[in-house]
Amino acid sequence: MLNRRQILQLAATLPLLGTGTASATGPAGNTGPTVNTRPIPSSGELLPVIGMGTSQTFDEPASPETLQQLGAVLQAFFAAGGTVIDSSPMYGEAESRVGDILRTLSPRPPVFAATKVWTTGREEGIAQMQTSAERMAVERFDLIAIHNLQDWRTHLATLKQWKEEGKVRYIGITTSHGRNHEELLQIMRTEPLDFVQFSYNMEDRTAEQALLPLAQERDIATMINRPYQRGSLFAKTRDQELPAVAAELGCSSWGQFFLKWILGHPAVTNLIPATSKVHHMQDNMQANFGPLPDRNQRAEMMRVFSAL
Ligand SMILES: NC(=O)c1ccc[n+]([C@@H]2O[C@H](COP(=O)([O-])OP(=O)(O)OC[C@H]3O[C@@H](n4cnc5c(N)ncnc54)[C@H](OP(=O)(O)O)[C@@H]3O)[C@@H](O)[C@H]2O)c1
Numbered sequence: 216m217l218n219r220r221q222i223l224q225l226a227a228t229l230p231l232l233g234t235g236t237a238s239a240t241g242p243a244g245n246t247g248p249t250v251n252t253r254p255i256p257s258s259g260e261l262l263p264v265i266g267m268g269t270s271q272t273f274d275e276p277a278s279p280e281t282l283q284q285l286g287a288v289l290q291a292f293f294a295a296g297g298t299v300i301d302s303s304p305m306y307g308e309a310e311s312r313v314g315d316i317l318r319t320l321s322p323r324p325p326v327f328a329a330t331k332v333w334t335t336g337r338e339e340g341i342a343q344m345q346t347s348a349e350r351m352a353v354e355r356f357d358l359i360a361i362h363n364l365q366d367w368r369t370h371l372a373t374l375k376q377w378k379e380e381g382k383v384r385y386i387g388i389t390t391s392h393g394r395n396h397e398e399l400l401q402i403m404r405t406e407p408l409d410f411v412q413f414s415y416n417m418e419d420r421t422a423e424q425a426l427l428p429l430a431q432e433r434d435i436a437t438m439i440n441r442p443y444q445r446g447s448l449f450a451k452t453r454d455q456e457l458p459a460v461a462a463e464l465g466c467s468s469w470g471q472f473f474l475k476w477i478l479g480h481p482a483v484t485n486l487i488p489a490t491s492k493v494h495h496m497q498d499n500m501q502a503n504f505g506p507l508p509d510r511n512q513r514a515e516m517m518r519v520f521s522a523l
């Protein structure tokens with residue numbers, strides 16, 4: 216965590232936000248295009264469709280250079296109407312770096328702060344969630360999810376109680392790859408979850424079989440991790456021209472193409488691509504705007520991708 220002197224130094228180096236708030240009307244400020252949003256089924260609250268992850272990308276030491284770089288990445292996110300930030304105590308120093316930067320922003324833009332609990336034992340879980348709130352500089356989290364189902368019965372009991380007491384707004388559970396899908400499905404069928412987080416992208420479509428349909432049936436919001444399959448999707452599209460369907464959807468990059476394909480699934484609420492680069496953040500946030508693919512366009516996108 217930064218000391219007061221370091222916070223003031225960092226604040227002096229960050230570009231100021233145009234209005235101090237993340238505009239709901241787009242990157243250009245109040246007159247830009249409207250941000251695409253989807254409702255959280257359990258409450259109806261609208262979320263911008265593009266959020267951000269922090270695994271690896273924000274796990275950096277608190278040097279002035281790093282903070283300036285990551286601060287600029289966050290500014291690009293807020294400037295394009297982003298609010299949902301996903302982190303975890305599993306991601307090393309990522310929660311702390313997000314918190315360091317949020318502390319410097321005045322007024323603070325709207326943030327939907329999400330972290331995870333990733334330990335074993337009731338007391339350990341509570342202590343970890345309290346530490347995460349200090350690190351990420353939030354009074355209370357909007358969402359806390361159980362990371363990779365670890366000791367989920369214990370933490371779910373705590374989270375249900377916290378939600379009742381108003382200490383957290385939404386609760387959920389996460390996984391990635393094809394790990395623990397059967398157990399996750401069972402939890403989704405029986406427990407009152409607001410959110411479920413798992414991987415889904417043009418190369419890994421396992422979630423279409425059961426996770427996405429069940430989330431839709433049970434009114435559980437979905438937060439999609441690894442939308443770029445950790446970046447490996449780009450290996451296929453290097454030096455490839457974008458197809459005509461990309462222009463129909465306002466996609467000027469393969470990144471936007473990959474994100475919009477995911478958003479074309481009706482059970483998807485929000486995606487959390489991760490980046491440490493300002494120009495990649497600006498690229499990703501373009502998928503927060505403009506048309507989303509219908510069934511035919513999605514099929515065409517997959518046809519093009521499969522032929523690469
Ligand atoms: N079980 C879980 O709960 C779980 C598991 C996995 C992930 N997650 C969450 O989901 C988030 C996203 O997943 P992920 O980080 O594994 O993978 P990802 O978002 O699919 O891919 C991240 C990679 O894509 C690159 N990238 C990002 N934007 C790009 C762009 N516009 N053009 C080209 N390259 C781009 C990044 O590199 P640069 O830095 O160079 O841009 C980075 O290497 C994580 O950060 C984490 O918050 C949760």
